[in-house]
Amino acid sequence: MAISSKARPYLLILAVVLVVVGVVVARLPGQTDGSAVATSTSPTPTTPPGIGGDGAGDPYYATDGNTGxxxxxxxxxxxxxxxxxxxxxxxxxxxxxxxxxxxxxxxxxxxxxxxxxxxxxxxxxxxxxxxxxxxxxxxxxxxxxxxxxxxxxxxxxxxxxxxxxxxxxxxxxxxxxxxxxxxxxxxxxxxxxxxxxxxxxxxxxxxxxxxxxxxxxxxxxxxxxxxxxxxxxxxxxxxxxxxxxxxxxxxxxxxxxxxxxxxxxxxxxxxxxxxxxxxxxxxxxxxxxxxxxxxxxxxxxxxxxxxxxxxxxxxxxxxxxxxxxxxxxxxxxxxxxxxxWFGDSVSVSTWADICLNECFASYSQWLWAEAKEGANLDDRYRAEIEKRKDNDGYWGNKLYDMGRGNEFRGVYDKGILALHALRRQIGDPAFDQVLKGWTSQHKDGNATWPEFEQHVEKIAGQDLKGFFAAWFRGDQRPSDEYLLPGTLRR
The missing domain is CATH 2.60.40.1730 (tricorn interacting facor f3 domain)
Incomplete structure (x- = not known):
């Protein structure tokens, strides 16, 4: 899904305002009020044997789907x-x-x-x-x-x-x-x-x-x-x-x-x-x-x-x-x-995994600009980092397990930077192998973000737990070690 560019600044301003008053809430066009959204996970429904469950166990939407x-x-x-x-x-x-x-x-x-x-x-x-x-x-x-x-x-x-x-x-x-x-x-x-x-x-x-x-x-x-x-x-x-x-x-x-x-x-x-x-x-x-x-x-x-x-x-x-x-x-x-590829052929297992869809679709826009328009993505990345350096609200958007109602807050912008940093961390040959291997292995199926982390570590031959914690699981600006890997460090 792509959100109107007009809506993105609106969402960011709203989030900052609400953080000031102690309430975090994401809103998209069409919302009529500013009610707070709970970010805690919902309990998985339990049902007696022989009765299909009235929920498939999604942590954010407990009664969506069914079992049996x-x-x-x-x-x-x-x-x-x-x-x-x-x-x-x-x-x-x-x-x-x-x-x-x-x-x-x-x-x-x-x-x-x-x-x-x-x-x-x-x-x-x-x-x-x-x-x-x-x-x-x-x-x-x-x-x-x-x-x-x-x-x-x-x-x-x-x-x-x-x-x-x-x-x-x-x-x-x-x-x-x-x-x-x-x-x-x-x-x-x-x-x-x-x-x-x-x-x-x-x-x-x-x-x-x-x-x-x-x-x-x-x-x-x-x-x-x-x-x-x-x-x-x-x-x-x-x-x-x-x-x-x-x-x-x-x-x-x-x-x-x-x-x-x-x-x-x-x-x-x-x-x-x-x-x-x-x-x-x-x-x-x-x-x-x-x-x-x-x-x-x-x-x-x-x-x-x-x-x-x-x-x-x-x-x-x-x-x-x-x-x-x-x-x-x-x-x-x-x-x-x-x-x-990312979302339809390989679908999320739960909505906590939404970065598997949106981060990659968003980064494809940068890949297109690099190949078709001659964009220097390292320069674009550094400019974005500089622009966002004091924006705590921006860095506070988690990319994995972000909480119900927050699924689309960081994936279109911070998600792009995170994937470009990952590309520079592991290098282009490994990054290309990561993308093609992922879509091939999980074609027509479902996958989770933790599975993706394991997939990348196996191909890159690196321990990337700190990197993933800083960029995808964290809610603060990454340290320079993870913010400026590879050619991003001048």
Whole structure:
């Protein structure tokens, strides 16, 4: 995810002010008050045997996701009328029980369920709390048993309004259409899911909209079909994705389709008023070729971009096809496509690991400037260090295990400096090996920040505990030993 450059100074000023009064809180555009955000971790829910847990154990979002099963695929079918803002949906979820289950949960946000079937039998269900869909199948699901869940639901999808992270999920576009994007929450605003990045799954969408509207989503474009004044658009992503990386965008799109030399298909979509972004998006083949040199082969079969005419506060790396706010520039395109490796192909295990996504996508902007614009990154680094030398608020942003609500406070700026310092600490050959080895070893999976530290130490042949403690785990300006390694020390 990239945050609007206009929002970043706002966040920094707010943080400094609140530190003065003894409260630390991060806010993004869309937040309506300044309530404090707790930074302590949440306890992991415990459940009796045979009952799937109503939380996947994330330290910051204890009730996100569920346990007791592993999802293989989401097949989602929706009908949406922009005139009424009403959605009707049916989701077929293919999964496997990881323990004997007499009951399990899905996550669904403010939509009303009318029917649930497990296999070929009706199942009892209830909707509890803000997002728990509690399902009791007619018979116990045995451990390792594959099963399907079919959920019928309807309503007017609602956005998530988080006091720390702003507005995300389902939003109405300037044209009257709609789109779904956000982090860490988005998917469950429009379909039921196991809403944790740890349970990645394949995804298929059939979206039916009135004629005149069109739909873009993740992955491979299928044939569309029209009947009775409505058109159904079909999209399939067969590489497992984390749920927050699924998107649907409904508008009067102008599509452009092309293909890379290796066969990767590109689909770009421009909302009315966003056509001026075409020249920028035409750089995508060059961007993907550059990033492939740095990170290894592009990890998906599809690529492209979704350009809104809406000035939301973020752009997002929705898998294979990032979604861009009106303000998005070429650096943003580099950033979001770097996420296809760091964040999408290799996903976090918990939200405490978010630097694995954002620090690397942000540093890719510097790599691009170095290669394409001749930027001297050591000079740029020193200038940033000098500018920030007395800024305690800046250095106080931890990059690992930063606390709930603080996930996006340091990763876009301090994270860049930290990775450049790491590059100079271990040298370019080792740094290149670190990047390509990481994306290869964890392709299509999940990983943690401590695993990354071990990965770097093994390749570099160095004890880097002090370095990582100073830059990523610490909340103070690093000592000169770690601040100015290698060629950074003049």
């Amino acid at each position: 099963y592993d999802v293989d695929r989401y097949d989602v079918a929706i009908s949406y009328d922009p005139a009424t803002k009403k959605l009707d949906g049916k989701a077929t979820i293919t999964a496997k029980a990881t323990e004997d289950l007499t009951r399990f949960n899905l996550d669904l946000h403010k939509l009303t369920v009318s029917e649930v079937r497990v296999g070929d039998q009706s199942a009892k269900f209830s909707q509890e709390g803000e997002h728990e869909l509690v399902i009791t199948p007619a018979a116990t699901l045995a451990a390792n048993q594959p099963f399907t869940v079919v959920v019928a639901y309807a309503g007017e999808p609602q956005a998530f309004d988080d006091k720390a992270l702003g507005t995300s999920g389902w939003q109405i576009s300037a044209s009257g259409g709609a789109f779904a994007a956000g982090e860490p929450h988005s998917a469950t605003a429009w379909f039921p899911a196991n809403d944790t990045p740890k349970d990645k799954a394949k995804f298929t969408l059939a979206a039916r909209v009135p004629n005149g509207w069109s739909v873009i989503s993740n992955g491979r474009e299928g044939a569309s079909a029209s009947a009775d004044g409505w058109t159904t658009f079909n999209w399939t992503e067969d590489t497992p994705l984390a749920t927050y990386l699924a998107t649907v965008a409904i508008d009067k799109w102008q599509f452009e389709r092309s293909e890379l030399p290796g066969g990767t298909k590109i689909v770009n979509a421009y909302a009315p008023g966003a056509e001026g972004k075409k020249a920028q998006q035409n750089k995508l083949p060059e961007i993907l070729a550059f990033l492939s040199e740095k990170f290894g082969p592009y990890p998906f079969d599809e690529a492209g971009g979704i350009y809104l005419s809406d000035n939301i506060g973020f752009s997002l790396e929705t898998q294979t096809r990032p979604i861009y706010a009106q303000w998005a520039d070429l650096e943003t395109v580099v950033h979001e496509n770097a996420h296809q």
